[in-house]
Amino acid sequence: MEQLTNHIHHIRQQHSDDHLMVVFDIDGTILDMRYMVQNVLRAFDQEHHTRLFHQLTVDDITFHENQLEFFIKSLALEAWEKEHLQNWYLANRWTSRFVQSGHRAFPRILESIRWLKQQPDVEVGLNTGRPEHIREDTLKCLNALAADYDFSFSNDLLHMNPGDWEEQVVYHKVAGINYFQRKGYRVVTFIDNEPANLAAVAEYDASILLLHADTLYESDNRTLPQHSIRVRL
Numbered sequence: 396m397e398q399l400t401n402h403i404h405h406i407r408q409q410h411s412d413d414h415l416m417v418v419f420d421i422d423g424t425i426l427d428m429r430y431m432v433q434n435v436l437r438a439f440d441q442e443h444h445t446r447l448f449h450q451l452t453v454d455d456i457t458f459h460e461n462q463l464e465f466f467i468k469s470l471a472l473e474a475w476e477k478e479h480l481q482n483w484y485l486a487n488r489w490t491s492r493f494v495q496s497g498h499r500a501f502p503r504i505l506e507s508i509r510w511l512k513q514q515p516d517v518e519v520g521l522n523t524g525r526p527e528h529i530r531e532d533t534l535k536c537l538n539a540l541a542a543d544y545d546f547s548f549s550n551d552l553l554h555m556n557p558g559d560w561e562e563q564v565v566y567h568k569v570a571g572i573n574y575f576q577r578k579g580y581r582v583v584t585f586i587d588n589e590p591a592n593l594a595a596v597a598e599y600d601a602s603i604l605l606l607h608a609d610t611l612y613e614s615d616n617r618t619l620p621q622h623s624i625r626v627r628l
């Protein structure tokens with residue numbers, strides 16, 4: 396936070412009239428995805444009258460939300476049960492029910508966003524690989540969380556993937572930065588948990604301060620730009 400504050404003050408001195416923007420990824424950066432996984436698995440139990448996950452804590456969830464199959468392997472279940480669980484998880488996790496209310500934010504991140512939005516001529520943009528068709532649910536979820544901090548996220552400052560899930564996410568992350576720049580913002584900082592996204596943005600615009608949300612991620616951390624700063628959430 397201190398480095399981010401110093402960076403914003405430094406840029407402000409150089410570009411006093413610019414509209415500055417800090418861009419945040421959502422999943423694994425603002426939202427702690429372990430809660431979504433926990434909620435979906437508990438809902439599985441409820442719906443199936445099972446008790447497979449009643450003792451599952453978020454600390455037990457040490458895998459990325461796209462990699463449940465590795466966790467399922469360790470469960471004492473028949474092959475068909477494992478397959479059913481995996482399919483149920485995939486079919487449910489991004490439905491309105493869980494997108495709107497199954498999520499929690501990392502403890503200090505919303506406080507930081509509120510602080511940024513209070514700074515003169517600084518805005519916060521959201522840049523996510525989530526597809527457009529869950530835009531409304533995404534905003535509902537984030538704004539319910541942000542309401543506790545007395546701010547809201549706006550629809551026009553949310554850039555989403557125009558394609559489907561996992562389609563050219565890295566490409567669309569760069570497109571997201573470009574989208575905000577075309578709206579007239581000087582993007583000063585980008586924070587994301589995926590090293591590959593940070594690497595692509597570093598290549599696109601070397602002037603942007605890159606923060607790596609060191610949570611659970613899928614891409615190769617050897618691609619992490621050397622000048623990115625690690626953030627523990």
Ligand SMILES: [Mg+2]
Nearest residue numbers: 420422423588
């Ligand atoms: Mg992410």
